[in-house]
Amino acid sequence: MSRRSSRSSTMDQGEFILECKAAYLSMFDSIKEKIESQDSLLEALQQTGRNPSVKVLKKYWTNDTDELSFDDFVDICRKEPVTTSDDLMKAFRKIDINGDGYISLEELHKILTSKGEKKSKSEVKTMIDEVDENRDGRLDYKEFCKMVMSTTEESKKMQRKMMERKEKKKKQEIERREKEANKENKDDDDDDEIDEECVTARSGSARSERPKPSPRKSMSETTTSQAKDVSPLRTSFKEKTEDISGSRTSLQSKDDVLLTSRRSSRSQTKDSSRSKKEKDREGLCSSRLSNSPDKLMGSNSTLQNVPDVIGSNVSLTSASGLMAKNLRQNGEGSPPIPAQRKSLLHTASSSDPDDLPRPSPRVKKDKSRQSSVSRSHKLDEPKNLREWTHTKSKGSFFMEDGSLICHQYDFNLPDDSKIWITMQPQKASRGMDSNPVDTSVFILRDRPDEDGNLLVAFTEHRDGRGKYGVSCDLSAGKYYIMPYTTGCRFKSRKSESEKEAKLVSQDKGGKYVITKAFRKVLEDIFDYSDLDGNGFMSRKEFNLFNIRTSGEEVADEEWQVVEDRIDLEDGEITKAGFLQLNELEAEDSEGDTEDLWTTLVSMGYNKQLIMDQACPFQLDVYTEDCDDAELDVVRVDSYPTYPGDLSFDDIISKSFIKHGEISRVKGMKDLCMYTYKNDGWASLVLDNKSHTRVRVELDCSRSENVISNHDSLQRTLRVDPGSTLIAYHLMPEDEDRDWQVKCTETIR
Known part of the structure; x- marks a missing residue:
């Protein structure tokens, strides 16, 4: 396709080009880059x-x-x-199921639950309240248009x-x-300078901004039908708990409020003025500020689900999907949102340059990188x-839509x-091989030191039973302990x-009860959650x-329901009480197992009741x-x-670079x-300091006795x-044999 020689004389062509450029740069680093596929x-x-x-699309992207x-x-x-008023009217009529000229809470919630990321009724209500000018709890056509178009405008501002920012960084x-x-011109030995740069330029080089991973999909897509908005406990006690749905907020990472840098090797002042009550509040409640897409970019972002419902020709909310992407690129991306179900209610921390690896000799072109591992x-x-x-403490890794999720910890050292x-x-009740899953730990400061480093130490050594360990000296202060597995x-x-295992049966009296196999799994889940x-x-x-299983916190009213329905011991749920809650759920749903399966899927079980998407672990700190x-x-x-x-991958990449062998790509x-x-694995990290x-x-196919985190x-x-x-x-692949990593690289 050639560029047209004449330009339209429509209003403000300069502004139009600028908007196109901003949108283009939301995907690419430069307008010189090409679009290489129809999907792009x-x-x-x-x-x-x-x-x-x-x-x-086919008109512009031909064979x-x-x-x-x-x-x-x-x-x-x-x-x-772009989106026209006719498009908006078509969408409005599509969502207005009963044709009364208004979009009710139920209608909008149904659309947003049936496609894409699931939303609770309280979240949908918040969306409506933001544009509901007459406060009647529903949207007329004008209010609907305002909700959609405000998202588009916010997206353009973000772009x-x-x-x-990209142009400033480029400059x-x-x-x-x-x-x-x-500086290089003053040095006669160019080759030595290049190799040394590969080691030292890491800390002084400003990294170009990269897009962050997209928020993961709602886990309820793995179930057989859409998630419902009322819990089994609230099905029986709906009037008692219905009014709390709008007050619930989602978790937010406390890392959004990390402080500025200082060196951890210096002694950190002990904050003795904080009471134990304040510390407890920090541990239990500080993450309640929402880090969801709705809070970061406005709840209108959820309308990206609507085009799937009304047809590909209607461009209602592609801008909202864009806005989510822009926020991720700005470091504001939201964490994955758990499935909606019915609620039951090395060693070295030194940054001394001498610790850095020395450049390895250059590898001849006809040989691959080889690393033997005992x-x-x-x-x-x-x-x-x-x-x-x-x-x-115990914890678990969970695999969901290809994303790793796990328990994460604060560590306060007075x-x-x-x-x-x-x-x-922990004990392998999964359908995996007999070799242990690698379960390592990374210790991070709560703020960077004066060199910008967050990582203190991580586990590198292990015993024959799969236990990884690390020893280091820490100054008093707050740290984050982040579990990790290579995959x-x-x-x-x-x-x-x-084939699907049976979860519920009826006894002679017609009462619904959970099966023996399901009961055993619930006992395991209780142990992992304890x-x-x-x-x-x-x-x-x-x-x-x-x-984890419903995406919602337990409100006071819901906890009161738990206390009313089962016996607690010193204010805590017993294993028998936990089983009783699930039996009550099966009974309240009259044998419907949809929410029971959502719980099992969330906790990593497949249809055969085998835990193959979760890995429980034991963490010990001395x-x-x-x-x-x-x-x-x-x-x-x-x-x-x-x-x-910085993403967590950025941090561990930097640690692998610091402690690994360096070689320049041919x-x-x-x-x-x-x-x-x-002792347990090898990692290959690519570091691109060029402008392109x-x-x-x-190609690692010539490696001996290895498995990887990728299929090929x-x-x-x-x-x-x-x-x-x-x-x-x-x-x-076989822990009892030696293994060797061989890798060759080719520039494409």
Whole structure:
């Protein structure tokens, strides 16, 4: 497609081009980049508020089209209209099921529950309240249009901010590169300088902004029908608890309020002025500020579900989907939202340059990177460990739509102390191999040190039973303990069994009761959810369980229902009481197992009642010089974003780079590959310090006795400029044999 020579004389062409540019840069780093597929063209057009049909797309992306330029994109935007009033009216009539000229709470909730990300009634009510001018609890056509168009305008503002920030960063990067080039000209030994740069430029180089992972899909898509908005307990006590639905808020990562940088090696001042009550409030309640897409960009964002209902020609809310993407790129992306169900209610922390790996010799072009790894394991725990103070907690990894979710912890250390942390998987009731899932721990500061580092230490050594451990000295202060697994042995299931286990049966009196097999699984779930291992489920533990399985916290009224229906012991739920709650749920739903299955799926079970999408673990923390350290579970979620717009992958990539072997990729001056190895696995990390996106094909198929976190040992990766990327995790397939990593790379 060629660029049209004449331009339309419509109103403010400069503003039109600027909007197109902002939308384009929400997907690409530069307008010089090309659109390389029809899907990319569709996504780019959706960034502008357009939602073309397949027929329209084929008009611009023919069988002979290989790529489209930015100018081509502008021409298409000029030809294709954005959302019109007719489109909005069609959508309004589609949602207005009873045809009374208004969209009620029930009608909007039904649409938003049947497609895409699930919403509770309280969240939908909040959406309506924001634009409901006459306060009648429903939307007329004018209010509906206001809700949609306000999202579009906010999206355009966000795109413009993104574009300005990218251009500013690009200018700063050019200036930085010019300064580095001047320094290089003064150095006669260019090769040595290049290799040294691969090691040292990491901390001084400003990383280009990269899009953050999209919020995960609602887990209720894995169930056989849409989730309902009333819990089994509230089915029987609806009048008692109905009024609380609007007051519930979702969890937010406490990391959104992290403070500014300081070096952790300096002693951190102990905050003795805070009362225990305040600390408890921080541990239990501070994450309640919402980090959902609705709170970050306005609840109108949920309307991205509507086009699926009314047809591809209507561009109502592609802007809202764009806005969510923009927020993720700005480091404000929301954590995954759990499925909606009926509620039951190494070692080294030093940043000394001497600790950094030295550049390895250049590899000849006809040889691959090779790393031999011994099968021996070592885990040297302190000899006087029995004298140390011991704190422990259980937790679990969950796999959902390819995303890793896990229990995450705050660790408060009142006094300077040496610590010893271990982590290992619990008994394997899953359908996995006999080798243990790797369960490591990363210790992070609550704020960066003066060098911008968040990572303190992580577990690298393990014993033969799969327990990983790390020992280090910590100053008094607050830390985050983040569990991690590579995904080599813990992956998304490939398929679901067609045969479904029986959960509920009827006794001779016609009463619905849970089956023996289901009862055994519920007992296991209780044990995994009893995080402190005291044999009871506290309200906080039950709350975390409920958030995981229903996406909602347990309100006071709902907890009162629990207290009324089952016997508690010292205010905590017994195992018998937990089983009784599930029996009451089966009875209240008259044998309908939809919500019971949602609970099981949320907790990692398949249709055969085998736990294959969850991995329980045991976390133990020992302190030598501090008797009142606090280990507190704060969330069950995906990893949050950290200060400096760092993702958790950014942090662990940096740690693998620091402790790995460096080698420059053939034919690329500014592309390095690092190979990190420990007792359990090896990781390959690509570090691109160039100004261009690089395509690299990695071939690890000649490695010996390995499995990886990907289905294939050959894959092509796209590494954005100024970014790092974990290309592979690899570990032995057979723990009793030696294993070797061999990798060759080709620039595409």
